[in-house]
Amino acid sequence: MRSETRRFSPICRYLRNRLFLTGMIILTPMILIAVFAPIIAPSDPLEIDAVNKFQTLSREHPFGTDEFGRDVFSRVVHGATISLRVGGLTALLTAIIGVFIGLASGFYKLLDAVIMRFMDGLMIFPGLLLGILLMAALGPHEFNVVLAMTILYTPRIVRIVRGAVLEIKTQDFVDAARVIGVSNIRILWRHILPNCLAPLIVQVTFGFAWAILVESGLSFLGLGTPPPAPSWGNIISDGREFIRNAPWLMIFPGLMISASVLGLNLIGDGLRDILDPRLRNIRSQPESTAG
Amino acid sequence: MMENLSDRYVLDVRNLKVHFFTDTGVIPALDGVDLWVRRGETLGLVGESGCGKTLTARAILRLVPEPGRIMDGEIYLTGENLLVLPEHEMRKIRGDRISMVFQEPMTSLNPVYSVGNQIMEVLTVHRSAMTGKEKKERVIELLKAAGIPSPEQRFFDYPRQLSGGMRQRVVIAMALACGNPQLLIADEPTTALDVTIQAQILEMFREIQDKMDMSILLITHDLGVIAETADRVAVMYAGTIVEYADVVKLFKRALHPYTLGLLKSILQTPQVRARRRLHTIPGAVPDFLDIRNKCRFFSRCAFAHKNICGQEEPEMIEVEPGHLVRCARVEKIEEHRRRV
Numbered sequence: 001m002r003s004e005t006r007r008f009s010p011i012c013r014y015l016r017n018r019l020f021l022t023g024m025i026i027l028t029p030m031i032l033i034a035v036f037a038p039i040i041a042p043s044d045p046l047e048i049d050a051v052n053k054f055q056t057l058s059r060e061h062p063f064g065t066d067e068f069g070r071d072v073f074s075r076v077v078h079g080a081t082i083s084l085r086v087g088g089l090t091a092l093l094t095a096i097i098g099v100f101i102g103l104a105s106g107f108y109k110l111l112d113a114v115i116m117r118f119m120d121g122l123m124i125f126p127g128l129l130l131g132i133l134l135m136a137a138l139g140p141h142e143f144n145v146v147l148a149m150t151i152l153y154t155p156r157i158v159r160i161v162r163g164a165v166l167e168i169k170t171q172d173f174v175d176a177a178r179v180i181g182v183s184n185i186r187i188l189w190r191h192i193l194p195n196c197l198a199p200l201i202v203q204v205t206f207g208f209a210w211a212i213l214v215e216s217g218l219s220f221l222g223l224g225t226p227p228p229a230p231s232w233g234n235i236i237s238d239g240r241e242f243i244r245n246a247p248w249l250m251i252f253p254g255l256m257i258s259a260s261v262l263g264l265n266l267i268g269d270g271l272r273d274i275l276d277p278r279l280r281n282i283r284s285q286p287e288s289t290a291g
Numbered sequence: 292m293m294e295n296l297s298d299r300y301v302l303d304v305r306n307l308k309v310h311f312f313t314d315t316g317v318i319p320a321l322d323g324v325d326l327w328v329r330r331g332e333t334l335g336l337v338g339e340s341g342c343g344k345t346l347t348a349r350a351i352l353r354l355v356p357e358p359g360r361i362m363d364g365e366i367y368l369t370g371e372n373l374l375v376l377p378e379h380e381m382r383k384i385r386g387d388r389i390s391m392v393f394q395e396p397m398t399s400l401n402p403v404y405s406v407g408n409q410i411m412e413v414l415t416v417h418r419s420a421m422t423g424k425e426k427k428e429r430v431i432e433l434l435k436a437a438g439i440p441s442p443e444q445r446f447f448d449y450p451r452q453l454s455g456g457m458r459q460r461v462v463i464a465m466a467l468a469c470g471n472p473q474l475l476i477a478d479e480p481t482t483a484l485d486v487t488i489q490a491q492i493l494e495m496f497r498e499i500q501d502k503m504d505m506s507i508l509l510i511t512h513d514l515g516v517i518a519e520t521a522d523r524v525a526v527m528y529a530g531t532i533v534e535y536a537d538v539v540k541l542f543k544r545a546l547h548p549y550t551l552g553l554l555k556s557i558l559q560t561p562q563v564r565a566r567r568r569l570h571t572i573p574g575a576v577p578d579f580l581d582i583r584n585k586c587r588f589f590s591r592c593a594f595a596h597k598n599i600c601g602q603e604e605p606e607m608i609e610v611e612p613g614h615l616v617r618c619a620r621v622e623k624i625e626e627h628r629r630r631v
Contacts, residue, residue, distance in 0.1 A: 172398040178354055179393075180386030180413045180465065190412070194403045 013274060020270025026263030030256070034080040041074035045230045054246050064248040066238060075230035076252050082231040083212055084260070086145055090211035093150040094157050095204045101154070102161025102196075103188050107169060116162070119155040127152050131218055140226035145218060149211050160203045164196035198275035202268050209264035216257050232257050300367070301473050301506040302328040302351070307364035309343075309350050318579045320346055320359065322530040325607075326508075328474065333500065333507040335521030335538065337514065337553065341576050343530045344510045348476045351508075352389060353381050369473060387417045390466035394479040396458035400450040406461045407446030410434070413468035430468070437464040438495060456488035463495065471503050478510045493520055514557055518542065523613075526550045529576055529587040532607075535615040546616040546624055548592045586619070594620045594627070 014020055033040060049069030057064050063072035105115040122130075134148035168174065169192060177191050212232075218224035219233025220240075227234050232253040239249025309321035321343050328334045336344050349355050351366055353373060366373045368388060373381065393399040400409060407430050414426045421429070427446070434442035437460040450458055459480065466475060477496065481489040493516065500507060509521055517524055517538060524541045526534040526549065534547040545551050552572040574591040586592070586600040595601070596619075605619040618624070 172393055172395055173401040175354070176391075176393060176399040176462070176465075177401070177412075178385070179352060179391045180468075181382040181384070181416050182386075182412065183382060186416075191401055195401070 014270075017270045017274050019266045020274060023263045023266030023268075023270055026259055027267060030080055030084065030260050030263065033077055034084040037077045037081045041071075041077040043071045043074050045070060045075040045078040046228055047071075054242070056246075057248060063252045064246065066235075066246070066249050067242065072235070072249060072252060075235050076232070076256055079230045079232040079235055079253060080256065080260075082142070082225055082229060083215060083233070083257070086142060086149075086215045086225065086231070087208050087211040087260075089146045090149040090153065090215075091204050091208040093146065094153045094207050095200065097150065098154050098157025099161055099193070099200065102158040103165055103193060105158060106162040106165025107184070107188055107192070112162070115158070119158050122151070122155045127214065128217055131214055132221065132223055135218055135223040140223065142225050142229070145215055145224050148218075149214055152214070153207050153210060157200070157203055157207065160199050161196055164199050165192055168192050168195045202272045202275065205264055205268035205271060209261045209268070212257060212260055212264070299329055300327045301330050301369055302326065302508065303365075303367040304347075304351065305365045305367075307347070307350055307366065308362040309346060309355055309359050310362045311359045313358060320530050320579060321350060324364070324527075324530070324532055326525060326532065328506045328508055330506055331500065331504045332522040333496075333509055333520055335517040335524040336508060336510045336527060337512060337517055337524060338527035339512060339553075339576065342527045344512075344527055345478055347527070348391065348478050348508065348510055351474075351476065352385055352391065354385075383417070386413050386466075387469045388472060389474045389476065390469075390472040391476040391478065392459075392462050392466050392480045394482050396455055396462050396483060399462055400458060402450055405447050405449055406453065406458075407431075407434070407448075410461065410465045410468055413465055417469050430464075433464040433468055434461070436467070436499075437461070438491070439464070455484055456491070459484060459488075459492055460495070463492075463499075467499065467503075472505060474506050474508060476508045476510070479512070480509075481516060482511070482513070489516075496520065514553060526553070530579065531587065531617070533588070533617045535613070537613055540614055544614075544628075546610060546614075546621055547588075547618050548594050548620075548624065549588050551624070552591075594623050596620060596623075 047070060049065070051069060052061075052065050053067055053069040055061050055065040055069070061071050061073060063076060066072055066075070101115060101119075105112045125133075131148050131152055134151060135144065138144040138148060174187060174191055177187050182190075215224050215231060216233030216236065219231050220237045222237060224233050225231040227238070235253040236250050236257075239246065239253075243250055304324060304326040307321055307324040307326075308319065311318040311320050324343070324347055326334065326336075326347070336347065338344050346355065346359070350361055351373070353361070355361055361374065364374065368384065373384065376384070400406065404412075407427070410430045410433060411426045414421055414429060418426075431442045431446060434445055439445050439457060439460050445453070445457075450461070453461065463480075466472065475496075480496070481492050484492060496507065496509075497520065499505065507520075509516070511517060521538045524534075524536055524538050525532050526541075526547060528547075528549050534541070534545065534550050536545070541550065542554065545554055549572070552570075555570040556572065572591055577587060577590055584603055586595065586605050589595050589600045592600065599619045605617050607615050607617045608621065609615050610621060
């Protein structure tokens with residue numbers, strides 16, 4: 001009996017949360033599309049077909065074609081791969097770097113003063129502006145987009161982790177660990193880090209959504225993933241000149257961006273409720289920087 | 292000479308001073324504490340909140356919280372001065388030769404690990420030669436020794452799944468994990484527990500002590516616990532020890548006015564029956580910045596004399612072997628006792 005309740009209850013707890021469930025329902029197909037893009041897409045997203053440009057929606061081209069006659073459906077499907085990859089990689093990198101810096105900052109007082117001033121310095125710039133600056137300096141490359149966004153988002157993760165560490169390090173079990181002779185490094189990894197994971201996971205989820213938005217924003221400005229690679233931002237950017245005649249060029253990638261960001265935000269809110277009941281009813285403030 | 296001392300005293304603290312460096316000034320939170328614990332005995336350390344009991348325990352482990360610093364003194368553990376050891380040597384002593392049990396079993400266990408896993412950590416830190424299987428067997432043995440039923444299953448339980456009493460048993464098992472600590476510091480081990488569990492835990496301490504010939508430094512504000520458990524008592528007030536005595540002597544012939552006040556403040560049945568008010572010591576622990584050049588208890592003492600107690604800090608005097616008191620008015624108090 002006991003082991004059974006244990007095996008099933010965690011999953012139930014996640015699925016009972018409506019926010020999380022809705023978010024998952026939206027995001028799961030996105031991820032599947034991104035992973036199986038080469039199978040799903042009917043044609044090569046880069047294949048130019050000058051004869052069939054600006055075709056409206058048809059059975060052959062469900063989302064129509066663009067100015068070079070490229071199949072927009074294939075481009076949007078492959079765009080999922082790029083956009084989710086860039087967003088996911090950014091979320092992962094910020095999590096890893098943010099945890100290291102945040103742990104050090106929260107635990108060692110002297111380091112804290114230096115690190116936090118530096119992080120404050122990074123945070124006073126408007127996100128997209130600094131993103132433009134960084135991309136101009138780094139040059140267009142998919143990984144550079146990830147790098148620039150990581151630099152932009154890491155301070156937020158650092159703040160979250162640091163706050164959690166500051167709270168947790170005063171708890172008795174940390175003292176108890178010291179008393180049995182555990183070293184500082186081991187206390188950080190074994191006793192403090194696992195207790196900060198809840199707010200971290202939530203923040204990283206929001207970071208994922210944020211990264212998709214910012215990547216689109218940068219691509220829209222021609223500073224993101226270099227064309228002709230079909231990231232969602234790129235497709236919108238290409239289509240903006242033809243919005244009167246061929247609105248489908250912008251509508252479908254726009255919908256995909258909205259849906260994935262919505263899904264991720266719902267998941268983030270859901271996780272926040274599930275992992276930290278104290279924070280229930282406090283909704284996240286969406287940190288939209290680009291659209 | 293030194294050899295002799297270390298034979299008799301497991302712990303010997305001399306003139307321990309811990310100062311807190313705050314924005315408002317330097318606070319001498321421990322101001323020359325002397326303590327000694329013999330092999331196999333229990334020394335009770337009593338005093339009201341904020342007098343420095345817990346700080347003394349932490350200072351012995353060299354874990355004084357910020358912004359405190361150990362300024363002076365010597366702490367000998369079986370003859371070895373802990374205050375001159377490098378930090379990594381000190382870490383080897385914590386949890387192995389000196390163990391500590393905390394007041395709050397609810398918060399002194401990490402919520403993300405099973406209790407078995409947490410006890411195993413002590414062995415991982417101090418007995419790195421043991422294999423995983425040996426460690427697990429040892430932990431189950433410890434849980435059993437700590438009076439936890441079906442230890443094989445409880446090994447995998449998380450702290451939140453256990454009651455307060457069970458958690459305190461886990462904490463005690465953790466303190467004993469390395470086998471035979473020379474000194475066990477118990478900081479109000481039963482304060483958070485209800486009275487029946489309290490009695491069980493105290494009984495357990497006694498059993499363990501008999502079995503292992505271990506010394507215990509028992510910190511409490513509950514004189515009932517002292518009467519049941521301690522062999523000797525040190526009464527602490529405002530960062531210094533004001534009276535030492537054997538436990539029987541303390542209850543019979545306490546001499547320091549503060550100790551007398553504490554003893555009078557115990558709730559007793561006749562008092563409850565008569566619906567009399569509980570005795571309290573007037574005033575509060577003095578401001579640590581304002582205790583120079585007078586007796587620390589001066590402002591609250593019924594026996595105080597302005598020209599004697601208000602002029603300088605009284606010396607510790609030995610009224611008889613093993614009974615020391617830091618009071619300049621001992622004769623007056625003895626006289627008062629005879630009259631009452």
